Amino acid sequence: MRRRPFGMPALAMTAMILGAVLMAYPYIYMVGSSFKTRREFAEDRQSVVPPRYQVEQLLAHARGEESALDWPGADWPVWQNYVDAIRYGHVERYLSNSAIYAVIITCAQLFFNVLAAYAFARMYFRGREVLFNLLLATMMVPPAVLLIPNFLVIRELGLVDTVAGVVLPAFAGAFGIFLLRQFFLNIPVELEHAARIDGCGGWPILWHVILPLSKPALVTLGLFTFMVAWNMFEWPLVVLSNQDYYPLTVGLSFFRDEGGADWPRIFAASFMGAAPLIVLFVIAQRYLVGGISLSGMKA
Amino acid sequence: MRPGFFRGLVPYWYIAPAFAITVAFSFVSMGLSLHASLHDFDAFVGSTGFVGFDNYRRALFAEDSYFWLTMRTTVLYVIMSVFGVLITAVPLAMLCRRVPRGQAFFRTLYFLPSITPGVVIALIFYHLFGNWGQLLDRSDTALPALASLGVWAGAGYNMVIILAGLADIPPHLYEAARVDGAGLWQQFRHITVPMLRNTLVFVTVMTIISSFQVFTSVYIMTLGGPERSTEVIAYTIFINAFAVAGQMGYASALAWLLFVVVSFFVFLQMRIFRSRSVVD
Numbered sequence: 091m092r093r094r095p096f097g098m099p100a101l102a103m104t105a106m107i108l109g110a111v112l113m114a115y116p117y118i119y120m121v122g123s124s125f126k127t128r129r130e131f132a133e134d135r136q137s138v139v140p141p142r143y144q145v146e147q148l149l150a151h152a153r154g155e156e157s158a159l160d161w162p163g164a165d166w167p168v169w170q171n172y173v174d175a176i177r178y179g180h181v182e183r184y185l186s187n188s189a190i191y192a193v194i195i196t197c198a199q200l201f202f203n204v205l206a207a208y209a210f211a212r213m214y215f216r217g218r219e220v221l222f223n224l225l226l227a228t229m230m231v232p233p234a235v236l237l238i239p240n241f242l243v244i245r246e247l248g249l250v251d252t253v254a255g256v257v258l259p260a261f262a263g264a265f266g267i268f269l270l271r272q273f274f275l276n277i278p279v280e281l282e283h284a285a286r287i288d289g290c291g292g293w294p295i296l297w298h299v300i301l302p303l304s305k306p307a308l309v310t311l312g313l314f315t316f317m318v319a320w321n322m323f324e325w326p327l328v329v330l331s332n333q334d335y336y337p338l339t340v341g342l343s344f345f346r347d348e349g350g351a352d353w354p355r356i357f358a359a360s361f362m363g364a365a366p367l368i369v370l371f372v373i374a375q376r377y378l379v380g381g382i383s384l385s386g387m388k389a
Numbered sequence: 390m391r392p393g394f395f396r397g398l399v400p401y402w403y404i405a406p407a408f409a410i411t412v413a414f415s416f417v418s419m420g421l422s423l424h425a426s427l428h429d430f431d432a433f434v435g436s437t438g439f440v441g442f443d444n445y446r447r448a449l450f451a452e453d454s455y456f457w458l459t460m461r462t463t464v465l466y467v468i469m470s471v472f473g474v475l476i477t478a479v480p481l482a483m484l485c486r487r488v489p490r491g492q493a494f495f496r497t498l499y500f501l502p503s504i505t506p507g508v509v510i511a512l513i514f515y516h517l518f519g520n521w522g523q524l525l526d527r528s529d530t531a532l533p534a535l536a537s538l539g540v541w542a543g544a545g546y547n548m549v550i551i552l553a554g555l556a557d558i559p560p561h562l563y564e565a566a567r568v569d570g571a572g573l574w575q576q577f578r579h580i581t582v583p584m585l586r587n588t589l590v591f592v593t594v595m596t597i598i599s600s601f602q603v604f605t606s607v608y609i610m611t612l613g614g615p616e617r618s619t620e621v622i623a624y625t626i627f628i629n630a631f632a633v634a635g636q637m638g639y640a641s642a643l644a645w646l647l648f649v650v651v652s653f654f655v656f657l658q659m660r661i662f663r664s665r666s667v668v669d
Contacts, residue, residue: 102487106495109481113498113545116513123516136520202407209403218400225408228415230655234602234623235648238630238640239418242425245432259414262407292399321506323605328631339508343609346512353516360509367504375497 120364124171124357131354171358181359183334184341188363191253191326191337192319195260199315200308202262207270208296212282229264234324241328255329256337260319266311273307274300310377317367338363419648422641430638432631444642455617455625456643460650463601463621466536470600471593473540478547478592482555483581485548496552499545507542511609514538518610525611528618535606535619543599547592554588555581587661594658601651622647 115138122138123131151157175181209215210222240259241250249255277300285299301308323339330336336344342363345356371378426444428436448456485495502510514534518524524534562580571579582589604623607613613620613628622643630640 099487099489102484103489103491105484106481106488106491109484109544110495110498112541113501116510116517117501119517120509120513135516202410206404206407209400213400213403215397215400221404221408225411226659228411230652230659231415231419231648232598232602232651232655234604234626235644235651236415236418237623238425238626238637238644239422240414241432241630242421242637242641243413243418246421259410262410264411267407267411317504321504323506323508324627328627339506342506342508342512346515346609356512360512364505364509367506368501371500371504372497375500 117364120357120361124354124361126354127170128352128354171355172362174352175355175359175362179345179355179359180333180336180341181338181362184336184338184359185362187335188320188337188339191257191322192316194253194257195319196312196316198257198261199263199266200312203266203270203311204296204301204308206262207267207274208300210267211271211274212279225264225267237324237328240325244329250329251331251335252329253335256326256335259325260315260322263315266315269311270304270307273304277303306377309374313370313374313378317370320367419645422644425638426641426645428638429635430641431635432637434635436638437635440638444639445646447639448642448646455620456622456646458617459620459622459625462532462617462619463603463623466532466539466603466621467597467600469533469536470539470543471596473536474543474547474592474596475589477540477544478551479585479589481544481548482551485552486555496545496549499548501545502542503546507605508609510538510542511606514606515610526615528614528616531611531615531619535603535610536600538606539600539603543596547596550592551585551588554585558584591658591661594654594661597654598651598658601647601654 119138123135126134147157206225210218210225244250244255244258247255247258249258281299281303282295285295290298320337321339322337323343326335326337326340327343330340333341333344338359342356342359345351345359425436427439427441429438429440430436448454481499485492488495515525518534518538519526522530524530558580562584563576566576566580602623603621604627607619607621607624608627611619613624626640626643626647629636629643
């Protein structure tokens with residue numbers, strides 16, 4: 091090893107594993123509780139080991155005894171909370187709303203940010219510096235402060251309680267433009283000159299030269315935008331009142347209010363809301379973690 | 390019209406959509422809310438009369454104003470978060486570097502809360518805090534509980550940033566120190582801390598800015614209670630704007646007051662952000 095370890099590696103390992111348990115526990119609790127029946131959860135809120143009832147039914151089934159699994163039309167009881175969440179909790183609709191918002195926002199953000207970033211990186215026009223600084227300055231107003239003000243804009247535009255009202259403010263962002271511009275600036279200009287000599291104009295150059303070379307930056311920004319859009323809560327909460335348009339985050343927050351909340355079902359829905367991003371993150375984290383530490387983005 | 394006039398406009402077409410969106414949802418919206426803050430304003434009816442600075446006066450000086458109380462609660466939350474983040478993320482990052490194997494696994498696991506919807510995290514901890522002794526039901530433990538949730542959720546994110554800072558410290562500094570007989574504490578005190586200063590300032594300022602805006606956990610878990618002990622400013626703004634009729638103007642005034650407070654830290658952050666990007 092290049093450097094003397096700080097304390098023993100074994101000590102570090104122990105501490106990190108303890109920390110890992112602390113990080114994982116809430117997730118295990120969520121998943122474990124999501125498999126309990128309502129009664130099991132009421133009797134025992136603490137344990138994360140699932141589903142005494144389900145295990146019993148399963149064992150009974152295996153032994154050939156009477157079991158809930160044999161009831162006509164019985165759903166696989168282990169999945170019951172998930173099935174119910176989708177069937178009665180509108181989770182299916184909420185999930186697809188979340189996906190629709192996230193996809194629209196990601197596509198729009200990539201498209202408009204690329205255009206602006208390319209202009210700021212490669213074109214010369216009057217007021218470029220002033221406009222770019224103005225753009226950066228828009229980042230200085232924090233989101234919580236903007237909640238009411240942006241609602242007033244959406245209200246003026248008559249977009250309250252519409253899909254457009256939810257997605258429009260996220261169609262472009264100074265941060266994304268900044269990130270892409272930095273990346274574009276590092277692409278050798280000679281490549282563009284060569285393309286120009288071959289008879290390419292502005293748009294084809296952007297499309298055929300710049301973008302293929304910028305894949306890492308585009309993937310990072312795209313994933314990041316998707317995650318932020320999927321997780322957004324306050325903004326749709328403020329803009330929407332029609333339940334049919336709720337993303338999952340807002341839908342979940344209203345589950346809690348319904349009298350005698352069915353918590354195992356809420357946990358099942360929560361897990362379905364968190365799982366897609368966890369999968370996406372695990373697959374694509376090399377694009378994300380690097381970008382995050384580079385620039386201080388925050389989900 | 391001189392030739393090339395339209396071609397000269399091309400760059401502006403490239404930036405126009407992005408520029409319109411970002412400016413509309415920052416400067417224009419802040420302008421609109423400044424206007425609203427000077428009126429009696431209702432979310433559905435609109436303005437019902439100009440009142441000058443009455444909304445601000447009400448927030449800052451009125452006998453029954455909760456502004457100072459909520460500001461105090463918010464600042465307490467911010468302070469607890471900053472301390473919590475610094476005493477967890479730095480040791481975590483240093484430990485993570487010493488782990489002989491599985492670094493990537495730990496980084497992934499610790500990072501999960503950053504990509505989990507805040508609503509989901511709040512719903513889980515609503516129960517966990519209940520299981521651990523009704524922490525949310527007592528006015529002396531509710532706010533620390535929420536702050537610790539924030540620290541838990543941000544631990545991986547801050548760890549990743551500090552890991553990057555640690556990786557930038559040239560190894561030969563440690564080697565030289567060891568040759569001179571410096572112990573581990575001396576290496577930490579005289580090399581790691583000074584070399585990590587910018588990163589720590591960055592993490593601190595980012596934590597301050599984001600904690601000033603805390604909303605989701607309060608909205609899901611405590612609704613500002615018990616006894617207003619967790620009513621933070623973002624929650625007050627939200628309630629006044631959308632749960633009380635006709636208080637949109639007042640809420641806009643509160644949003645502007647929050648803006649003024651947070652701006653100070655945002656300026657700091659922008660300076661760091663720019664200096665970092667130059668280095669990159």
